[in-house]
Amino acid sequence: MLCRQPMDTRFTSLFTHSKDIFFVMDMDGVILHTNYAFRNTFNYNDEDLADLNIAAVCHPADKERQDESQASLLIHKKLIGYQSRIKAKDGCYFSVIWSVILNEDDGLIYSSGNTLAGMIGQPENDIVQHTIQSLNEGFIVLDANWDIISFNPAFQAMVNVSLNELDGANFMEIKSLGLTEKVESEFQLSLTCKKSIQVQYLNEYSNSWLRINIYPYHNQLAVFIRDITEIKMQEWILELEKRVLELNAMAQYTLVQSVVELLTGIERIFPDMICSVLEVDDAQERLYTLAGPRLPQDYSNQLEGLSIGPNIGSCGTSAFHRKQVIVSDIENDPLWADYVYLVKPYGLKACWSSPVMSSKNSKVLAVFGIYYRTIREPNDDELSIIERTVNILRVLIESKKTEDNIREQNNRLQTIANISSHELRKPVATILGLVNLFDNDDLQNPLNKEIIEHIDTTSQQLDGVIHSIVERTAYIKAFGADA
The missing domain is CATH 1.20.58 (Methane Monooxygenase Hydroxylase; Chain G, domain 1)
Incomplete structure (x- = not known):
């Protein structure tokens, strides 16, 4: 029996003899104790479980719901009927219903559970059963009245509805799917015409994009549902970058126009972002506003000629150190101590700044700043868009500077020609x-x-x-x- 930290003696007997799956973990999710039923069900030995974090054996599609449940556990000290999928040593997933207790005396989390027979109404074939259980995509089977005949755990996680509520529920009445009339008509068309259909739509309930594939079979529908928000965002970003680069290549478009187009597009994709670009002067001493379409004008005016230094907000510090500066809470960050009064009237709470370095890394061309009206740190998607935007800004700024230099060079050559021919x-x-x-x-x-x-x-x-x-x-x- 895996055992690396003494647990409450009140639970020892239950832990040892219970035929239910039982394990204990610390607050970081590291498994400390398991019983025979746990090891036997999932086929792990003590070596496999040494220093193993529960997150490593949970299904990836359950992560968001798992984070929410952990937050609830900290508040209520217990969870009853929590469902998750646990990966066995051979890679198969088991759906488990858990009862979880947070014991404040020893700071450990005690979990006991029972495996479900599988998806309600699921096929008998083991391979099909395992595949459907393991899918990240939601899968359901509907009858002609749109009642749910069967579903997999990913669908339950997606709609965030309990197991009992889903059993026999009407698909069209599940509010968290945000179904539109157009989507409902596509289901009817698929059932009536026996035609496979794919439809994409914005789920306004969760502000996410869903892609639904519908496959008719006899008088039923097999339905796969996937959250494609990230895919759609990548498409929008690629389209934006292509458009901005094309505009920047046109002589009639100024650098300011190109950068405003870029920032406006980013703010459409990430509505909570308030973007700005501050250009660095040739002496590498001061910052001047290049673009900030949604930044309050009065605030932008106060940034004109801002010095570059080690403790000058996010942007001034970023330009000084030539590295990204993430300030999640402006009001309580020492970098903003002398400048917090500037942002307070406009409700700006966080500011993340990234330097735009020249291609030879010899100087800072500009600083890309993102403001939020809430206290927060960037997630992976936001860090990715920051990196991409910095690279695009480098191309925009350097290409326009090259154009200006070539234009100046041509003017000087013309002057030389005029001098040669006349003077x-x-x-x-x-x-x-x-x-x-x-x-x-x-x-x-x-x-x-x-x-x-x-x-x-x-x-x-x-x-x-x-x-x-x-x-x-x-x-x-x-x-x-x-x-």
Whole structure:
């Protein structure tokens, strides 16, 4: 018997002799004790269970519900009828109904459970049964009246309805699915025309996108339901990036317009985000607003010329250290101690800032800042979009700067051409004319002295023109070396 920490003696006898599945874990989810029924059911030995976290053997689709249940356990100290799927050593999943107690005396969590026979009305074939049980997608079978004949644990987790409530429930009446009239009509069409159908829709109840595949069989429907919110977000982000890069390539679009288009698109995908981009000056000393479509204008005005330094909010600090700065609670973070008064009137509670480094990593081009009106830290999706946005901003800023440099280079080349064709030709022509007037037969001719003086003056003018050309050429060479 796995046993690494003394447990409450009141539970020892029950733990040892119970035919129910029984295990004890600490507050971090590390399994400390198991009984014979646990090891026998899931085929684990003591070595397999050493330092094992319960999360490692729970089905991935149950994670969100598991987090919610853990929060409820901390409040109520017990859970009755909690269902989850546990992975056995051979990879098969067992659905288990648990009774869970948090014992405050020893700070341990005691769980006892019984395996379910499986999905209600599930097929007899073991392979099909195991596959359906293990799916991350919700699976149900409906009759012609839309009553649920059978379902798998993933569907139950998706709709967050108890086992008893789902048994024989009417699919169309499950509120958490947020079914629309269009979706309901697709079900009717599939049943009537015996036609397989796929439909996607926004579930406004949970603000998530669902994809439903409907397969008719005799007078029943087999239905697979998948949450595709993440897939849809990736599609939207790719579409946004493509559009912004295309716009930025157009000469008539300024950098500000391109960045505003990018930030507006991100805020549509992530409605709680308030995005901004602060550009860094050439001296790498100050920040200036490039774009912030939803940031309060009065607040943006106060950021103009903000210094870069080690304790200057999120953006100033990010630019100074050249690394991401996550401030989840502005009001209580020392980085904002001298600036919290700026954001308080606008209800901004969190600010995450990331530097946009040049492609050679030699300087900070800008800082991408995200504000929230709630205290919070970024999740994986938000960290991903931040990284992608920083990369896009680098491309936008550097491409426009390159365009500006090329335009400046062309202007200088045009100036050189104008100097060569006009300003340079004039003194050269003057010198040639004066040389022709020079009296070679009578070197003492007084006019020769005047001609030499004119040649000297014109030569100095010519030297000034050549110097101007050299200066402009040097700039072009320097630009070429930087590029």
